[in-house]
Amino acid sequence: MGAIRVDGLQKSYGSVEAVAGMEFTVERGELYGFLGPNGAGKTTTIRTLTGQVRPDAGTVRVLETDPATEPLETRRKVGILPEQGSPPSFLTPREYLEFVGEVRDLSADRVADQTAAWAERLGFESKLETLHTDLSRGQQQKVMITQAFIHEPDVVFIDEPLANLDPLVQEQVKRFLVSYAAGDNAVFVSTHNIDVAEEICTRVGIVADGQLVTERSLDDGADEGEGSLLELFLERVEAEETRDTPTLEHLGS
Amino acid sequence: MTGSVTSDRTDAGGGLSTRRLLAVLFREEWRMHTQLFGGWRFALFPLVIAALAVSGTVALLETGTAQGTIVGGLHALAVAFGLYSGTAGFAGSDMLENVFGRLSLLLSSSQTLPLSRRRLLGVFLLKDALFYGVAFVLPMALSSAALTGLSAATPVAVGLFWLSLCLVFAAGMATTVGLIAIRTRGVPPWAIGLAVGLAVVGIWATGSLGAVQSVLVPGRGSAITAGGLAIGTIVVATVSLAVYDPTYGRPSRTATDRFAWLSGALPFENAPLVTKSLLDLARSSGGVWKPFVSASILLALVAALVGVVDSITGIAPAPGIFFGGVLGLSAFTTYNWLTQFDSLEAYLAYPVSIADVFRAKRIAFIFVGAPTVAVPYLAAVIWFEATLLDAVVGAILLAGYALYYYGLTVYIAGFDPNEFLFDAVRFATFTVGVAVALVPTLVAGFVVVPPSIELAAALSVGGVVMGVIGVVLSSRAGPRWERRYRRE
Structure with a gap:
């Protein structure tokens, strides 16, 4: 049984078909990259896998829970780093992580230990008492990364993990994600950054127009004769992009 | 271009x-x-x-x-x-x-x-x-x-x-x-x-x-x-x-850790959610005084209106009933402040239901709303020399109507009370809902001064009934908006 199993997933918003028959499986130990252009259905897929929206059709299993019918059980087991960043909040990072810990039924000691460890790892110790709303976007992202991992979940969903982070912290986060997945966990990363996906993911799925158009394994043993991930991405997505995106000539005219 | x-x-x-x-x-x-x-x-x-x-x-x-x-x-x-x-x-x-x-x-x-x-x-x-x-x-x-x-x-x-x-x-x-x-x-x-x-x-x-x-x-x-x-x-x-x-x-602001203490002190299942709401309100611009100022502005406007009516017609309403009914409207502004810096979608990253979030908001509303209306109400009944019976009935109306207006707001507007001010259908629904309770109360407050025992009893029962309706509405708001958010 995979950590994440998606079969025939469909989700529409009015007349817009955001996800149209998505199918894939992610196993424990995998760092799965979910690549696609804007509007391809990546965020809707994550929202469906975490029980935030109900699918129109298809079956989804995450750690043997059904996010459609038992969303709280799913969210209890997984970690989520949403795309839109954190909402404005007047809690400090320490208080916010205490809030997350209480909501997730973690002991105060464990939250304190995790907070200290993550603050040191990502370098926000000096900001633990600053109001969240007064933090820079990068600092807010560090706090949000911490909340996604604070309960050491077996599966983590991450939408753009490196957004707003400086290069040094990006390297730390990339290394951490690789090691976390290697520890028999599944990390599901949605990103536009193909270089990052190629660098850290064990497997990627390329999505366009709400469907998974191809997958590629990026393990060391993968076929080196294949083209780069960027070439594959462009090849599979370019036709859709060319149709939807105006060219410079179009803009000029 | x-x-x-x-x-x-x-x-x-x-x-x-x-x-x-x-x-x-x-x-x-x-x-x-x-x-x-x-x-x-x-x-x-x-x-x-x-x-x-x-x-x-x-x-x-x-x-x-x-x-x-x-x-x-x-x-x-x-x-x-x-x-x-x-x-x-x-x-x-x-x-x-x-x-x-x-x-x-x-x-x-x-x-x-x-x-x-x-x-x-x-x-x-x-x-x-x-x-x-x-x-x-x-x-x-x-x-x-x-x-x-x-x-x-x-x-x-x-x-x-x-x-x-x-x-x-x-x-x-x-x-x-x-x-x-x-x-x-x-x-x-x-x-x-x-x-x-x-x-x-x-x-x-x-x-x-x-x-x-x-x-x-x-x-x-x-x-x-x-x-x-x-x-x-x-x-x-x-x-x-x-x-x-x-x-x-x-300048960047810091704060000492109040969350753990406050959350631990609140004897509720949703204490962390309630605590977050209270701290967000207390630390945002204007702090906990914002709802109080809103209620005080309402009080001042109504008091001025009462004074004008009195000076022109020589008729003054029963102050307890009148202010009890009107000040309950501050439930809308108090709830508005409690949701001003919050986003329902953000809670979907945690293992909490939308119904839990709404329950927590209701508790936070009672914590903030009670003193917010109690102080202006007491000032009004003392200033306008309400009789004891009038003051007691007004207090019952204030509590019941505040819960009712709160329930009405939450049920109609969900987490975005500000937005429905510009939606003709929802605003009209809210207005009718408010008028159903408020208009008869104000008429009674003007017609029978001071209130008779019978009128006081009828209004008290009305206040309790509206309060119960408010609790029911706010209880149903969670499942209603959960369905809507998950469907959309």
């Missing part, structure tokens, strides 16, 4: 002309509201305002209310609405960035484009004044037709009444913007609050209330007074924009 880009540029090289900037801001405002509520629901909103204003005026006239009282009340509403609309001047503060920033791309474009933030704010506020002047104040002015009766002169009368209302609306806006501009120069909020409080006390103590009332109803005063108010408003607005410091940035 069209091919007329060149003609849109100012000679001074300042980019878009003010006229063009105004047009673009208007377009964004229209699209924002039609996107949020659907085109016709927003387009119908002025009609709802007009219907309410005209029907309310007719009802008041039929019940013997003096024309002067109605005119004064409409101007008081216009001033209050202007004071509220001026809060758009909070550019750069957490309030504006959080409330408007995500919706108004243009307002934040001064950060990325060569547009002066001061100029952009000025045009933004001008747009607001014109937009609300037409979409909201003009429908209010139609009540003039009900006051004077239909005749060939009605259009002129409505037009003049509109100008009068617009003038005080703009004065209200300019006042708020002026206070915000002072704030951007580093004057602490408490000092501004103190100055405003002293000014109000000074007006009252020197017996100048009548003079202020005459200034704030320009249509009834002399042309010189109206002209003075217009010039004063322009001067205040211009000076405010000059004083406004667009580079003002609040």
Whole structure:
């Protein structure tokens, strides 16, 4: 049984078909990259896998829970780093992580230990008492990364993990994600950054127009004769992009 | 952009002309509201305002209310609405960035484009004044037709009444913007609050209330007074924009850990969610005083209205029943403050249900709302010398109606109480819901003074029933909005 199993997933918003028959499986130990252009259905897929929206059709299993019918059980087991960043909040990072810990039924000691460890790892110790709303976007992202991992979940969903982070912290986060997945966990990363996906993911799925158009394994043993991930991405997505995106000539005219 | 880009540029090289900037801001405002509520629901909103204003005026006239009282009340509403609309001047503060920033791309474009933030704010506020002047104040002015009766002169009368209302609306806006501009120069909020409080006390103590009332109803005063108010408003607005410091940035704030202590002290299953709401409210601009100030403004407006009615007709209502019924309306503003810096979607990243979030908001509402209405209510019943029976009945009405208005707001508006103010269908539903409870109560409060035992018993039962309805509505709001959010 995979950590994440998606079969025939469909989700529409009015007349817009955001996800149209998505199918894939992610196993424990995998760092799965979910690549696609804007509007391809990546965020809707994550929202469906975490029980935030109900699918129109298809079956989804995450750690043997059904996010459609038992969303709280799913969210209890997984970690989520949403795309839109954190909402404005007047809690400090320490208080916010205490809030997350209480909501997730973690002991105060464990939250304190995790907070200290993550603050040191990502370098926000000096900001633990600053109001969240007064933090820079990068600092807010560090706090949000911490909340996604604070309960050491077996599966983590991450939408753009490196957004707003400086290069040094990006390297730390990339290394951490690789090691976390290697520890028999599944990390599901949605990103536009193909270089990052190629660098850290064990497997990627390329999505366009709400469907998974191809997958590629990026393990060391993968076929080196294949083209780069960027070439594959462009090849599979370019036709859709060319149709939807105006060219410079179009803009000029 | 069209091919007329060149003609849109100012000679001074300042980019878009003010006229063009105004047009673009208007377009964004229209699209924002039609996107949020659907085109016709927003387009119908002025009609709802007009219907309410005209029907309310007719009802008041039929019940013997003096024309002067109605005119004064409409101007008081216009001033209050202007004071509220001026809060758009909070550019750069957490309030504006959080409330408007995500919706108004243009307002934040001064950060990325060569547009002066001061100029952009000025045009933004001008747009607001014109937009609300037409979409909201003009429908209010139609009540003039009900006051004077239909005749060939009605259009002129409505037009003049509109100008009068617009003038005080703009004065209200300019006042708020002026206070915000002072704030951007580093004057602490408490000092501004103190100055405003002293000014109000000074007006009252020197017996100048009548003079202020005459200034704030320009249509009834002399042309010189109206002209003075217009010039004063322009001067205040211009000076405010000059004083406004667009580079003002609040220093980074820190806080000691209160979360664990407070959450541990609250004996509720959803204590962390309640605690987050309370701390967010306490630490945002204005702190826990915001709901109290909102309730106090409501109290002051109603008290002034009672005074005017008393002085004209010689009829004073039973203060307990009257203020108990009206002050319950502050449930809307209190809930609005509790959700101002929150996002329901954000909670979906945690293992909590939307129903849990709404339950926590209800607990937070009771914590904040109870003292918020209790203090002004006590002040009112003491000041207006309510009888014991009247005060007790009013307290029951206050508690029951506050819960009812809260439940009504949450059920209709979910987590976005501010937005439904511009949705014709939801606003009309809310208004009818409020009127069902409030109108009979106010009538009873005016007709039987002091209240008889029978009336007191009937109103008390009514208050309890409405409170129960409110609890039921707020309990059902969670599942209702959970279905909606997960479906969308």
